Amino acid sequence: MVAYIPRLADGQLQEKLERTGAVLVRGPKWCGKTSTCEQQARSALKMRDPDAYAANMEAAQIRPSLLLRGERPRLIDEWQVAPVLWDAVINEVDAAGGQPGQFVLTGSATPFGPHDDTKPKHTGTGRIARIDMDTMTLEESGVSSNEVSLSALFGGQAQVEGASNISVEQYAELICAGGWPSPIARGTLDTEVAKDYIGAICESDISEAAGVELDPLRARALLRSLARNSAQEASLATLLADVKDVGVGMSEPTLRSYLNALRKLFVIEDIPAWAPTLRSRTPLRSSATWHLCDPSLAAAALEASPDALLNDLVSMGYLFETLCVRDLRSYMRCMDGSVAHYRDKSGLEADVILRLNDGRWAAVEVKLGGAKRIDEGASNLLTLAGKIDQAKSGAPAFLAVVTGGRYAYTREDGVHVIPLGCLSH
DSSP: OOOOOOOTHHHHHHHHHTTOSEEEEEOSTTSSHHHHHHTTOSEEEETTOTTTHHHHHHHHHHOGGGGGOSSSSEEEETGGGSTHHHHHHHHHHHHTTTOSSOEEEEESSOOOOTTOTTSOSOOOTTTEEEEEOOSOOTTTTTOSOOOEEHHHHHTTOOOOOEEOOOOHHHHHHHHHHTTOHHHHHTTOOOTTHHHHHHHHIIIIIHHHHHTSOOOHHHHHHHHHHHHHTBTSOOOHHHHHHHHHHTTOOOOHHHHHHHHHHHHHTTOBOOBOBOOOOBSSOOOBOOOOBBOBSSHHHHHHHTTOOHHHHHTOHHHHHHHHHHHHHHHHHHHHHHTTEEEEEEEBTTSOEEEEEEEETTSOEEEEEEESSOHHHHHHHHHHHHHHHHHBOHHHHOOOSOEEEEESSSEEEEOTTSOEEEEGGGEEO
């Protein structure tokens, strides 16, 4: 058997099980949710087990509580196959007086829309806590040197130092292979995994998430458009035009239905815009930026190999940003924080804003490499820090340019230059 690789979510799951009756772990398929939950569960119900599927579904219809029998914490894997289990878990938690650590639920699809009459009656507030998982970060996969900690930077560390062994060629491979736990645990970089994943999404998963039959050709065209617009504020009109360019017709309502299905599968990760208080009256842009949950899906949708990315460094730069956003998002979740982006009508931007729930924030520019590009990123960050009304929004905890370079250091102007391959939470 392949050994389990510890995940950032391990500590989050343990902490929530110690204070909450049940925990829901969400995220894209094959990102490692079940394996992570199995480390702390004492019994398990796997709803998609073909040997028990019929019996499980029958029990779910007749008496759902039968499926909850077992040593606690009990893992309910892919609970959304039988949505009644959600209310059954809440009822069981209530019956036990809210005793913590009773159930862990996993889900790789959100089965309900906001107005779906078949969705559970209860939200789970106070009974079911939530954890979101991503594919593996460079820290988790053992690729990062872990010499620069975001926690330490938020804690006031003034200087950074470190060295990454990852070359640009290796970053191209990491983008195309992605953070899928199974091949990483085997010690391989498998660039075919994402191609198979895209095929499964288009042929079946997206229809299951939508609850109606969706066209695989439209799904593939849309994923390609999203990949082409990675890390950008593309409008729906832009996506529609992209899809039309490859000969696939789609109306805006139809486009929205496909996007909603991809969100339910956790394939799309929209990065919201940040709206701080500014010293000036410069209007802010409010559009989210598009990112697929793992850069390998974007590469696969574009049919881009590592060599193809190296021959198109502009496109590779956008996918490198998706790689960075994936890791930064995971690191911030460990710190009870989140990610956003900033752009105003003057064109000033920061690729990533890191925010903690206590109000502290930091700004990050992502640059694949090059001294000139790093200088541009640092200049943008310093200009942004000067625009913020720090009396109301606070001063930045730090400013950093995250790169695909080799060395981590702090510039004379105070901006940190940090290779992604040096970062950790």
